[in-house]
Amino acid sequence: MKLSALLICIICSLLITASRAGDDTNNNNSSAPFAVDIPAYLLPIDGLDFDYYMKTCPGMEGIIANKVKELIAKDYTYGASLIRLYFHDCAVRGCDASILLDQPETSEKYAGPSKTLRGFEFINEIKAELEKQCPQTVSCADILSAVVRDATTAIGGPYWQVKYGRKDGRISRSEEAEAIPMGRESITDLIQYFQSMGLSPVDLVILLGAHTIGYSSCASIRYRLYNYQGPGNCDPTIDPQYTNFLTRYCQDPTKKVQLDPTTPTIFDSVYYQNIQKNMGLLEVEQKLFVDSRTAPLVKALANQPDLFYMQFRAAMVKLSKTLVLTKDEGEVRLNCSAVN
Ligand code: HEM
Ligand SMILES: *[C@@H]1O[C@H](CO)[C@@H](O)[C@H](O)[C@H]1NC(C)=O
Ligand SMILES: *[C@@H]1O[C@H](CO)[C@@H](O)[C@H](O)[C@H]1NC(C)=O
Ligand SMILES: *[C@@H]1O[C@H](CO)[C@@H](O)[C@H](O)[C@H]1NC(C)=O
Numbered sequence: 001m002k003l004s005a006l007l008i009c010i011i012c013s014l015l016i017t018a019s020r021a022g023d024d025t026n027n028n029n030s031s032a033p034f035a036v037d038i039p040a041y042l043l044p045i046d047g048l049d050f051d052y053y054m055k056t057c058p059g060m061e062g063i064i065a066n067k068v069k070e071l072i073a074k075d076y077t078y079g080a081s082l083i084r085l086y087f088h089d090c091a092v093r094g095c096d097a098s099i100l101l102d103q104p105e106t107s108e109k110y111a112g113p114s115k116t117l118r119g120f121e122f123i124n125e126i127k128a129e130l131e132k133q134c135p136q137t138v139s140c141a142d143i144l145s146a147v148v149r150d151a152t153t154a155i156g157g158p159y160w161q162v163k164y165g166r167k168d169g170r171i172s173r174s175e176e177a178e179a180i181p182m183g184r185e186s187i188t189d190l191i192q193y194f195q196s197m198g199l200s201p202v203d204l205v206i207l208l209g210a211h212t213i214g215y216s217s218c219a220s221i222r223y224r225l226y227n228y229q230g231p232g233n234c235d236p237t238i239d240p241q242y243t244n245f246l247t248r249y250c251q252d253p254t255k256k257v258q259l260d261p262t263t264p265t266i267f268d269s270v271y272y273q274n275i276q277k278n279m280g281l282l283e284v285e286q287k288l289f290v291d292s293r294t295a296p297l298v299k300a301l302a303n304q305p306d307l308f309y310m311q312f313r314a315a316m317v318k319l320s321k322t323l324v325l326t327k328d329e330g331e332v333r334l335n336c337s338a339v340n
Pocket of ligand 1: 084087157181190213242
């Protein structure tokens with residue numbers, strides 16, 4: 001307990017130092033300590049505002065919240081799928097709804113990592129409704145940002161306020177989405193990938209906590225179960241009982257397996273406890289607990305459900321500001337699947 005309290009202090013002081021450095025707008029010395037790692041997400045983004053649609057589409061948040069509530073009541077599993085959809089949008093060209101563009105074979109939606117994404121039709125449904133209520137006003141990137149917040153809350157996760165004003169991108173390339181991590185990477189690769197998005201290693205460990213809910217296709221993890229680094233082997237780092245279950249369950253690669261094997265539908269920090277027990281479904285999750293850069297965080301989060309809840313909220317707010325387009329940098333699509 002003492003150790004985790006200490007870790008929290010370390011995390012907090014890092015966050016405080018970070019925000020202080022971010023506020024110091026006069027410091028343009030990029031080689032100063034901390035300033036190097038202080039990404040622009042700590043500064044307000046010109047063009048994003050909580051009140052952005054207050055005059056032009058005041059009902060927007062209500063319409064979206066109701067639709068999301070209906071959807072989750074009908075099919076709870078969409079909660080996780082929408083959160084993942086958002087990560088895949090923000091990871092490529094920022095949160096600009098580029099993942100929603102449907103350009104057969106060439107857009108992000110057609111990349112390997114996008115194969116099991118879901119929720120596209122739902123976003124289009126909301127867009128159609130909003131076009132009726134407030135024509136040509138609400139961007140698809142903002143719709144997705146509100147939907148994901150509401151979906152997170154609807155499945156028992158935190159609530160946060162969303163700043164609006166994102167514009168929709170006009171470019172979507174499948175080859176760029178091929179680089180989205182799928183679980184076989186090293187921790188160094190993931191830290192670098194997140195850094196390129198303006199996100200820290202702390203954000204990485206916390207956002208991966210989204211895997212407290214939802215499913216993976218067996219196809220994504222079968223390499224750990226059959227012929228892992230040699231014929232007939234399975235990944236020896238997986239808990240033996242869990243290995244036994246997985247090897248039987250995932251014989252059919254089209255099956256879906258819960259990312260959190262113990263509390264699969266509850267948005268909680270038990271995900272991190274599973275990792276400590278060698279029950280991380282993805283290989284990279286298992287490495288989180290071994291790597292010295294991430295293990296202390298896993299430990300702290302495993303025992304602090306409230307910390308996970310609060311930090312997840314903060315990290316999602318950061319994610320929602322990744323490389324956003326504002327003002328005339330993008331457009332308000334009329335159809336989320338196609339550029340105007
Ligand atoms: C950074 C490294 C990450 C890796 C390697 C990773 C990998 C994966 C993989 C392999 C799947 C299963 C895909 C399939 O086979 O269907 C998955 C699902 C999922 N991921 Fe991640 N992910 C990462 C980050 C994130 C982040 C940052 C979020 C959100 C904040 C997220 C949210 C989800 C959710 C909610 C699911 C379940 C989707 C569903 O049930 O439909 N992931 N992820
Ligand atoms: C940034 O640094 C340069 C010198 O390298 C200095 O002339 C300039 O005033 C600095 N800008 C700010 C905003 O501090
Ligand atoms: C920038 O910061 C580094 C490290 O603190 C320092 O050594 C260097 O002199 C600074 N450069 C300028 C132009 O202030
Ligand atoms: C939206 O665009 C997609 C892709 O071009 C198209 O298939 C679909 O019919 C469009 N929907 C509407 C309502 O126009």
